[in-house]
């Protein structure tokens with residue numbers, strides 16, 4: 001198992017050096033794959049933190065390519081001993097006077113709606129729309145197995161990361177988007193009622209895997225998770241805070257600065273004691289998946305291949321397509 005993980009890491013790292021490119025920008029360093037931009041802050045030799053920005057338009061769905069690039073980026077950061085904290089956030093379109101970094105013109109058009117006067121209005125931000133439905137619909141069992149292995153890998157690496165992870169949730173965060181957030185040590189969400197977060201799988205006719213359920217239970221408690229999972233609840237910020245899916249809600253333009261200041265407090269704790277504590281809290285949950293990874297993959301591939309599940313996904317995709325006026 002350990003050997004397999006090391007071999008997989010080597011393959012990912014080799015792919016990473018092919019895919020990635022490094023640039024120096026105003027003293028800060030950054031590297032980017034196509035779908036993940038990583039910027040590091042802090043002087044050389046000192047503790048630095050990294051900001052991982054998702055840029056997989058139009059909705060930052062967790063496609064196989066995105067998952068691969070994400071894991072490569074995270075691995076690079078884990079291997080960089082000067083990095084102690086990482087912030088996960090979206091690089092997608094923002095409103096107001098913030099910049100549009102990732103979008104092509106076509107995507108910008110897609111990410112906008114027209115108001116009654118025909119003017120383009122930007123639509124709410126998206127942290128991540130979750131697993132890519134097109135990876136789970138209309139493919140073959142081998143593809144489902146490959147995809148699920150990548151999903152498991154991402155979750156395990158995030159959940160067990162020795163880094164201090166924080167999410168700056170600057171948009172909608174359903175299902176797999178919520179997964180990204182709840183693997184983090186701390187979550188800060190923008191106070192915008194249009195943004196919701198939660199595990200809504202039951203609304204799609206699918207079921208969250210046991211390890212994601214466990215992660216949710218560990219975050220919000222058994223009773224709240226039981227109710228929210230059955231109902232597929234997507235919580236607006238105030239409710240997400242109340243139930244504990246997020247730790248703080250702040251005005252949208254303060255999400256980044258607030259996350260940086262909370263990160264500074266966490267980084268004041270000695271790494272070894274914080275890391276050992278994190279492992280103590282999380283190891284049993286992660287081990288539960290590690291000891292039955294292959295069975296979980298087979299279970300996913302056969303579940304998602306069922307005609308009834310494919311039909312549910314088809315209906316959901318059609319609903320998404322036709323919701324636009």
Ligand SMILES: CCCCCC/C=C\CC(=O)SCCNC(=O)CCNC(=O)[C@H](O)C(C)(C)COP(=O)(O)OP(=O)(O)OC[C@H]1O[C@@H](n2cnc3c(N)ncnc32)[C@H](O)[C@@H]1OP(=O)(O)O
Nearest residue numbers: 061129130131132133172174175176206207208303320321
């Ligand atoms: C054993 C079984 C285990 C199951 C595993 C369970 C674990 C996790 C499950 C998941 O993560 S499933 C994905 C759940 N995600 C959602 O339900 C979100 C669906 N999307 C939305 O609600 C909205 O798109 C949005 C994120 C709120 C954004 O809304 P907006 O109006 O800005 O954009 P749209 O017009 O709806 O979408 C644009 C474009 O993107 C396509 N799309 C949206 N979400 C996904 C997705 N998750 N995967 C793939 N594609 C997605 C959408 O269909 C549109 O496509 P076009 O019509 O423009 O082609």
